[in-house]
Amino acid sequence: MDDNQDAADSLAMLLRLQGHEVRVAFSGVAALEMTKTYTPDVVFLDIGMPGMDGYEVAGRRRQQPGLENAVLAALTGWGQKEDRRRTAEAGFNHHLVKPPEPKTLEGILADLKLRNK
Numbered sequence: 001m002d003d004n005q006d007a008a009d010s011l012a013m014l015l016r017l018q019g020h021e022v023r024v025a026f027s028g029v030a031a032l033e034m035t036k037t038y039t040p041d042v043v044f045l046d047i048g049m050p051g052m053d054g055y056e057v058a059g060r061r062r063q064q065p066g067l068e069n070a071v072l073a074a075l076t077g078w079g080q081k082e083d084r085r086r087t088a089e090a091g092f093n094h095h096l097v098k099p100p101e102p103k104t105l106e107g108i109l110a111d112l113k114l115r116n117k
Helices: 005-017 028-034 053-064 083-087 102-115
Strands: 042-046 071-076 093-096
Touching: 005 042, 005 102, 028 053, 042 053, 042 102, 053 071, 053 102, 071 102, 083 093, 093 102
Parallel strands: 042 071, 071 093
Antiparallel strands: none
């Protein structure tokens, strides 16, 4: 989820090229609505969103049945130690600084596959 549609669409295209099923939302409200009918294994979530920020979306997602164990990756332009602490406290499994390296994305997805075996 990212309010920057070009960034979200580019990430989605990269993940699709790697063979992953991808859904895109451009706001926190849209992302939460989407997860009522779709249960993702991994969520790449922008932190600096207008309205409902990524921290609030993460908290609400963790409360939705079936999504408690989804891997949450913060996707942000903020990469200081304090930013990383805040994402960890909010329940994110990963903190990625934009633009994320393709190898980093592949590593998160590969770890998920190993965990689900």
